[in-house]
Amino acid sequence: MSQQIQSTFTISRLLAASPSRVFQAFSSFDEKKQWFSGPADWVQTEAALDFRPGGSETNIGGPDEAHQSEFYAHYYDIVPNERIVYTYEMHHEGKKLSVSLATFEFEPEGEGTRLTLTEHGVFFDGHEDPALREEGTRWLFDGLAAYVERVRA
Template sequence: MTLPGYPAPEARYDTFTVESLQAVPPGAVFGAFADDTVRRRWFRMPGRHATYRHDFTVGGGEVASSVFPVPDAEPERLAYASTYLDITPDARIVFAYTSRVNDVPRWSSLVTVELHPEGDGTRLRWTEQAAFLTPSAEPAHDLPHLRGATRLRLNGLPAALAATAGEAPPGAPTA
C-alpha cells in the first residue's frame, strides 16, 4: 500500500553487516542491549526532545522519537518502533523496526545481532536487511546513511560498556 500523495517508488532492498570486537564477554554486550540505563548511553535518537519506551522481551520492543533541527528548514520529527522477534541470552537478538520521518515510513529492517566469544571479548555482528519504503530527496544516499548511522551508534558501545564496568572509556585520558 502506498501512502496517499506519495508515488509508488520502485522497491529498494539491501543488506549490510557491521562487525566490531568488544573487550568484554558476550554477557556484558548482551546487557548493553537489555539494560535501559546502559542502552541509553549508546542507542540514542539524534536531535532534541527524545523520548523512549523499551521492553526487552520477545514480542516487546522499543518506541522512540525526537526532533532533529534542519538548517533553513522545519525540524524533522523522527520516530523509531521495533519489535523483538528472538532473544537468546548472551548470543543473539533479532528484531524488526521501522523508521519514520515526519510521519512517513522511510524504511523497515530486520536486524540480527550475533555475539560470539573471541578471546576475552566478543565479536559483535550486526546484519541488517533493509527495505526502503519512501526514498529521501537523494535516494542514492539512503543505504550509506543507514549503514553509517549504524556504525556510529555501535561506536558508542565500548564507552557504554566501560562506564558500566566502572572503567574509563577507550581513549579517555588516564591519571
C-alpha cells in the first residue's frame, strides 16, 4: 500500500533588493537559470519557462544522467511584484517524490523585499523527507539572495 506524508513550511527572508528586482529574478528565464539550480556538479539537461497564469516551467538536471531530478511547475496566479502561486511535481531517478503548492509573496520592507514562501507538499512512499525539501529550498533562497544583491537590474 502506498504511503503519503503531508508537510507545510514557511520561509521568510529579507532581501537587499526591491520587490520588482526580486520578482524579475523569478519571471526572467535567463535570470532564473542563474540561481534556480543544483550544486556545483549539477548539469542542467532541460529547462523551459512560460511565466504567465496557465504557463509552466520545467527544470531537469543532476550530476549525471543516472541521477536526474525533474521539476515540473504549473502557474496559477501571478501579480507582478506581489505574488506568485504555482503547483509543482518533483521526480528523482524516475520516481515521483512529491506534489506541492507554493505561494511566494513579495512585500516592500525598508529598501528591500520581504520574500515569504508558504509551501504545502504531499510526499509519496518515503522517497523524500519533507525536512530535506525545506533545507533545499532555504539553499535556493541563499542563491536568490546572492544573485539579486550581486546583479542589479
